[in-house]
Amino acid sequence: MVTLEDVAKQAGVSLATASRVLNGSTRQVGAALRARVERAADELGYRANIAAQTLARGASNVIGIVVHDLTDPYFAALADGAMRAAATEGLLVMVGTTHRDPEQEIAYLATLHAQRVRAVLLVGSRVADQGVTKRLREELARYQAGGGRAACVGQDLLGVDTVAPANREGAAELARALAELGHTKFAVLAGPPHLVTAADRCAGFAEALDELGLPAPQIIHGPFDRDGGHAAAQQVRDATCVFAVNDVMAVGALAAYRERGVRVPEDVSVAGFDDIVTLRDHVPALTTVRLPLKDMGARALELALNEDDPVVVEKVAGEVVLRESVRRMA
Amino acid sequence: MVTLEDVAKQAGVSLATASRVLNGSTRQVGAALRARVERAADELGYRANIAAQTLARGASNVIGIVVHDLTDPYFAALADGAMRAAATEGLLVMVGTTHRDPEQEIAYLATLHAQRVRAVLLVGSRVADQGVTKRLREELARYQAGGGRAACVGQDLLGVDTVAPANREGAAELARALAELGHTKFAVLAGPPHLVTAADRCAGFAEALDELGLPAPQIIHGPFDRDGGHAAAQQVRDATCVFAVNDVMAVGALAAYRERGVRVPEDVSVAGFDDIVTLRDHVPALTTVRLPLKDMGARALELALNEDDPVVVEKVAGEVVLRESVRRMA
């Protein structure tokens, strides 16, 4: 592996000069030497050793992103947004997937800390587990004590800059829109009770119904994914409208209905949450609450990089999008 | 930021001993000292500086993955497979997205080389551009000359270990299956001519038709994504069966037909390629050629890490899956 010293030797200059030429220093280097060094580097195929640079400079140009599952389009969109933003800043991205294991999330944070990454993005719902949250906060504190920066997409539970989707409000607005269409009997495919995102959406929906004087919805818990929605849909009793707390679950529910010959929206209306882009061609088109996922990812990165001291929490509103999967009641 | 020296001082031992205790050396350390060091590390919240470790050890525990677009479920699945495999090896993953710009791919490779990552995975179709391929190969050669390992998912054009989907063969088999159903007039939504994956699938399909003595299909080029399929579908003249060279394009085509009131499969049959998992609930269910994407990603990582000298190219067969989107001709 060719080192800076090799280049310096070949160019007949000192290490310092070679470094200044090749790795953007403030100091000027004369045109003649500069050219010699550049030629030598090119001939030798020199690539700076970033580990060494990071060590010497005491600062890295890498950021870390921790998500639950990259194959879930929700996280893919968020990660993509953040990665594009990182690319424009000239930062490299290290991605970790936890597959919904909070311990993994803590472990990744520790590893990214060890890597001395410039910033860490924790993307995805928090869990309602005091112990886990406490340990994650401790790990985060250590990382920040060492100069690390962090931001979160999800709930404001970590004491760091946060991009927080307005889950309660979005679900409430959706509930009102569905009630407006004449629905009165609802079911909620609510996901796992410990997932704060799921719980918030469920609660926001139920509260709005309550305020409208409508009966409480049937609440069915289960996994937060397609199969969870599929399974939960089987347990719906007599609702005319089913709210799945995310789009992927809604798609699972739609599949379950299709298999059973239940027509959507004629026999039952179905709504989701997130407005996943990949699903835009789904039949029937899904009523949902749109979240600007890419922007949220990008914004989280900005917040993390931002030097300002006060912790900022940005609420991101969702927009109800009514589509074919719900109908107006007669 | 707390360093190993701080820990050693606090524990009252030498740097060497602290290092041996905390960072898995072959050398044994006495129980008493070991405990002292561990306690000190814990109290101080020590995290090894991986940049320093990488430098000292001359080997990193990071791998790089370069994909075109993470929000495309095809790449998400491949990346996920590779990342899971990496996680079991205790490796961290740096992800770069090129958004289909070959120059970006080269640039990322250079950067990952600078990072001295243990291995690089180049995931995605090669392009039919001699110049770009040559420069990529040069960059690759430099990286490998420095001890870097690399593998590719796509076409065997780089002289490195490759997991190569059997695009021609899969498309040919699909063509035969569709001909079997009685179709004779085909169109191919062929994607961009310079994308080797697209070109191979198109060619394999056309060749098979030719061998069967069927008329040549209408070939329509365009972008390799959903909107490309949507647009290309408008140009189909009088085929009874349309082959989109990937699933996302097929979905775009289905959307176009739906908008125009053309029924699938009654009026026209549509098939895709890849068998994207996220699309399994699409209506109508998509006929396609299944590729084991996660396995391919994982396998590519294995190949990259494998020390063996000879370059291995593994062809991965696709499996034709007939579903609702095609019909048998009367």
Added chain:
DNA sequence: GCAGACTTGGAAACCGCTTTCCGGGAGGTC
């Protein structure tokens, strides 16, 4: 033509960790 200010190149300290090389003490053997 010369003092003083600027510029530019090089020597060397340092970033935080790993690992080789030594040395001293404990344990085993005859």
Added chain:
DNA sequence: GACCTCCCGGAAAGCGGTTTCCAAGTCTGC
């Protein structure tokens, strides 16, 4: 009890860069 191993702790030499500090020019201005 003398001799030889074996085991374990510490000192110090890197790993490949960056950057400070000097010294030697090169310009300027008068």
